[in-house]
Amino acid sequence: LTASFALSAYLRTLLANEAPFQRWLKGEQNVMSEPEKRGAMLFFSKAGCYRCHKGGSLNSVEFHALGVHDLYETGGFNTGPDDIRNFGRGGFTQRQEDMFKFKV
Structure with a gap:
């Protein structure tokens, strides 16, 4: 039981909406490297990732x-x-x- 409480406490500290990609989506241009930005452009263009990965949590x-x-x-x-x-x-x-x- 203690391990489950510890794991739950840890998971509450993870802020997926504060990941560099999420921050970039919110307009912070300098939080990602140029290769990461190229990957993001693929995500939203010919790779088509955005078709399934959508919404705030990209799922x-x-x-x-x-x-x-x-x-x-x-x-x-x-x-x-x-x-x-x-x-x-x-x-x-x-x-x-x-x-x-x-x-x-």
């Missing part, structure tokens, strides 16, 4: 199929081919239409 309440059905093959995740987490929402609902959909 969506929806699940999206993003073409990442083989996450375990990248080596960046501690999963295997049968791990239900690889199936996204479908791993939990067992509904075919939810397979490989992830929350953004």
Whole structure:
């Protein structure tokens, strides 16, 4: 129980709306480096990230199929081919239409 209180207290100190990207969105031009600004321009243009990452927290309440059905093959995740987490929402609902959909 004590660990959960400590974790909760820590999480309350995280201010996502004070990240350099958020501050830049609010008009502070000098809080990001030039490479970061180029990335932001991609975010809002041809990369199309803004289509799903929107609102103040840059997320969506929806699940999206993003073409990442083989996450375990990248080596960046501690999963295997049968791990239900690889199936996204479908791993939990067992509904075919939810397979490989992830929350953004």
